[in-house]
Amino acid sequence: MDGVRRPLVPLILAFLLGIVAARLLQLPTLVWFLAGLVAAGLTLLSAAYHRLRVAGILLLLLFFSLGAGRLGVESHLLPPHHIDHLPEEVLEQPLLIEGVVASPNDPLAGGDREIESEAGRVRVLLDLRTIWLAGREIEVTGRVRLTLLHPEFVPAYGERIRGQFKLRQPRGYGNPGGFDYPLYLRSQGVTLEGWAGKGDTIERRGTGEGNPLLTWAYTLRNRMIRAVNGLLPPDQASLLVALTLGARSDIPRQTTEAFQASGTYHILAISGLNVSILAGALFFLLKAVRVPLRPSALLSMGLITFYAALAGGSVSVVRAAVMADVYLLGLVLDREADSFNTLALSALGLLLWQPLFLFDVGFQLTFVATGAILVAVDRVPLISLPPPWRWAVTPVVLSVAAFFGTAPILASTFYRISPVGILANLPIVPLSGLLTGAGMLFAVLATVIPRSIGWFATLIGLLIDLLVNLAGWFARVPFASVTIFPPSVPMVVCYYLALGAWIAVAWRRWLRWMACVATLALAILVSARMFPIFQNGQVRMTVLDVGQGDGIVLELPGKRTILIDGGGLFDDRFDIGEQVVVPFLLSRWIGRVDLMVLTHPHADHLNGLQAVLRRFPVGQVWDSGQRAAMPAYLWLEETLRYRRIPHKILHDGYRTSEFAPVQIAVLHPANPMPHDSPRGHFSDVNSNSLVLTVRYGKATLLLPGDIEQEAEGLLLEQGADLQAQVLKVPHHGGRTSSSEPFLARVQPKIAIVSAGYRNRFRHPHQETLDRYRATAIDLYRTDRDGAVTVTSDGNTVEVATFRQPGRQLWQGSRQP
Known part of the structure; x- marks a missing residue:
């Protein structure tokens, strides 16, 4: 019955299933096109013979084929001179490019942000017009996301600029359970990303090349943001412009964390809630001045569309505006709008425009939450309740519906849910709605008559403080936010x-x-x-793609876990532990790290361990004893003392069977440690890394950290048992490691390099790669293959990479 009354709902479900199928199966577009033609013909034939049920099923197959075909045809819609066709080798050197600034928004994962300047960083979207290759000028199309370090000016929308940029295809971190950054950018129309450093020349080549309406909207937006910033303290101003104008870059971290933990973070992103409030306010005002219904709907559509531009034109804002405009269009056409059909039509329009929106978590949360609320309104007899009870019960029912509807998406994407959000949304959503309407009026008045609204600024400040305090209070409730494993x-x-x-x-x-x-x-x-009783008794080692660094996860029989290093950057721009290592552990349903190993205290091995210590119980920590006067190491020591986590300083000769049937031995460093590298202290720290062998049955893994040639020579002199089937390549494939005598002693069948894509050290070095190729070793690289997973049952070894299927490579004959 619902399928007849709401025909768009099953059709859009078939359409989005087709998009998913095309993404998974990677079939030629022609296959989906032919399937659609066959389904269309059979649908018409069935309808002609009054086989309506069969026709309905075939219509679903038609929409399924249309969805798959829409995704498949996406790459064929690109013009021949689109930058997506540029070969990778062209991007290895900086290129001179010219283009027009396309938007004041920076499409960052996790939110839509305005053009921003953080520690001298400015990010813009650029629609390319020209590139220069080998001195030859070539006209191109396509969008690039640029990061400018300490630029002399901030490019404005519609401004043409030219400069020398380092460009690359978006990579992200290729790990199971990780965020698909390239897919996210592609859904925003971004093909490449690039950088210009401090001192690089960027020229203005013209202005006014954008859409005039958008130019006016973005100019007004900037004026309103400046006016609000001039009347409110920074913390309050940042929250207000986020609620009203979509600029979230300056919200204090503690405020953001409070809204995340309380399950109310959604109010910081302009979405259907904000647009609904705006539409309701517009209708109220127009009704008050007795404007007829149809003109009111048309005028509201125009104002909402303009507001979408004023709020930055981000995908979430456009999505909300489309949903509101579809509903208003039904009023204009004098049709009784069914909410489910309206929601389905909005989704269909957006997916026809860009099918990759389906894989955007914002899209999923918006439509699933709205759908869950509509189901609750449709199924729960709220209208039969007397007014006082109805007013009290309705918000609770809607909040519960949204929570349970979106719980799997939140668990799959963010690895946490916030049960307290059911209650927190009851006061926070109405208050944020009031702030949205009042804040928009305040921003307009602040732009026009800033000196006459001091009282209004005080009132807005009090409302903002109340909102933040409420979020903070709910965030402190026990079990407000619960870490959860992502569902399959x-x-x-x-x-x-x-x-x-x-x-x-x-x-x-x-x-x-x-x-x-x-x-x-x-x-x-x-x-x-x-539960471990369902495990298959294998050892699984995953060398994570942590960029330029090391991060290795060993999963042992009995659901025991060892983490060897955690990656990390040499600054705090990005938390590898929080954004890469922790999501991988949770994606593997790992809730405890039985052993954490720090091979040596360098940032690209150490910094990521902090997030793991914050988020997981840790059984014990091994270290080589190289203390470092760096904040991350001092924090590590203090945390281990405070939580009373056993901390062992180990040297060569240590062996343990506590992880039986897996045997672990420490081969290096010696005691006392050598400090004789001609390359200085940094190399000495590398060469004193913990070197471990992990044996399981006939399979052996050698994990040498960042040792260099001095440590390799010492291991050879001592006659250490280095033979292993799997070798984690020392020091990211640097030229001062992996010497020929070392490789001859190890005799690996498989070698894995952990290195960052196009890293500044140029790891792995070519001469190192040549040594591995000369010995016919199967070489894998995280910068190209993503995470590399080695699985062994003690007899055979299989290797799978994030970007390629696994295959059996070796069958053991060596006795343990």
Whole structure:
């Protein structure tokens, strides 16, 4: 019945399933095109013979094919001179480019942010017009995300600029469970990213090349932001411009964390809530002056569209504006708008425009939360309650519906849910709505009559402080935010089947059985991942893609975990531990690190361990004893003392069977440690890395940290048992490691380089690669292959990479 009354709902579901299928199967577009033609023909034929049920099924297949075909045809829509066709080798050297600034927004993962200047960094989107290759001028199209370090000016929308930039294809970190940064940028229309350093010349080549309406909107937006910043303290101003104008770059970190932990972070992003409030306010004002319904809807559509531009034109704002405009269009056409059909039509329009939106978490949360709320309104008899009870119960029902509807998405994406959000949203959402309306009026008045609204600024400040304090209070409630393992696709399917069946169980008796079966299946799937009795008795080593650094996760029989180094940057621009290592551990359903190993105290091995210590219980820590007067190491020592985590300083000769049947031995460093590298102290620290061998049955893994040739020579002189089937290449493949005698002693079948893509050290060095190729060793690289996973049952070894399927490479014959 619902399918007849709401025909767009099943059709859009078939359409988005087609997009998912095209993403997974990678079939030629022609296949989907032909399937669509066949489905269309059979649909018409079935309808002609009044086989309406068959026609309905075939219509779903048609929309399924259309969705798959829409994604498949995306790459074919690019013109021949699009920058997506540039070969990778062209990007190895800086290029002179020219283009027009396309938006004041920076499409960063996790939020839509304005053009910003953080510690001298300015980010813009540039629509390319020209590049110069080998002195030859070439006209191109395509969008680039540029980061400018300490520029002499901040480029404005519609301004043409020219400069020398280092360009590259977006890479992100290639790990299971990680954020797909390249896919995110591609969904925003961004093909390349680039940088210009301090002192690099960037020229203005013209202005006024953007859309005049957008130019005016962005100019007004900047004036309003400046006016608000001039009347409110920085913390209050940053929150207000986030709520009203979509600029979130300057919100204090503690404020952001409070909203995240309280489950109310969504109010900081302009979305359907803000647009709905604006539309409601516009309707109220127009009704007050007795404007007819249709002109009111048309005028509201125009103002909402302009507001989308004023708020920065980010994807989330446009998405909300499209949903509101579709509803208003129904009023203009004098049609009774069904909310489910309106939601489905909005989704269809957006996915036709850009099918990759389907994989954007903002898109998913917006439509799933709205759909869950509509289901609650449709199924729960709220209208039958007397007014006082209805006013009290309705917000609770809607909050519960949104929470349970979006829980799998939040768990899959952010690895946490906030149960307290059910209660926190009750006061915070209305208050944020009031702030959105009042804040927009305040921003307008601050731009026009800034000296006459001091009282208004005080009132707005009090409301902002109340909002922040409420979020902070809810965030401090015990178990406000709960870390959770990401559900698999079968788990998500069972969850939504069970949820939907339990909701509808009163209408269909057979749904009771379906609800029970789906709930039982979900419980079985969760138990199989949680408990070690379901494990297969294998050792699994994953060399993570942490950029330029090391991060290795060993998963042992009995659901025990060892983390060897955690990656890290040499500054605090990005937390490798929080953004890369922790998500991987959670994606593997790892809730405890039994052993953490720091091979040596360099930032690219140490810094990522801090997030792991904050987020996980840790059984013990091994270290080579090289103390370092750096904040990360001092924090590590203090944390271990405070939490009473055993901290062992180890040297060569140490062996342990505490992880039986896995045997671990320390081969290096010696005691006392050598300090005789001609390359200085940095190399001495590298060469005194902990060197471990991990044996499981007939398979041996050699993990030498960053040792250089001096340590390799010492190991050879001592006659250490280095033979191993799998070698983690020392020092990221640097030329001062992996000497020929060392490789001859190890005799690895498989070698894995952990290095950053196009890193500043140029690791791995060519001469090192030549030494590995000369010995016919299978070489894998995290900068190209992403995370490399080695799995062994003690007899055979299999290797799989993030970007390639696994294959069996070696069968053991060496006795343990």
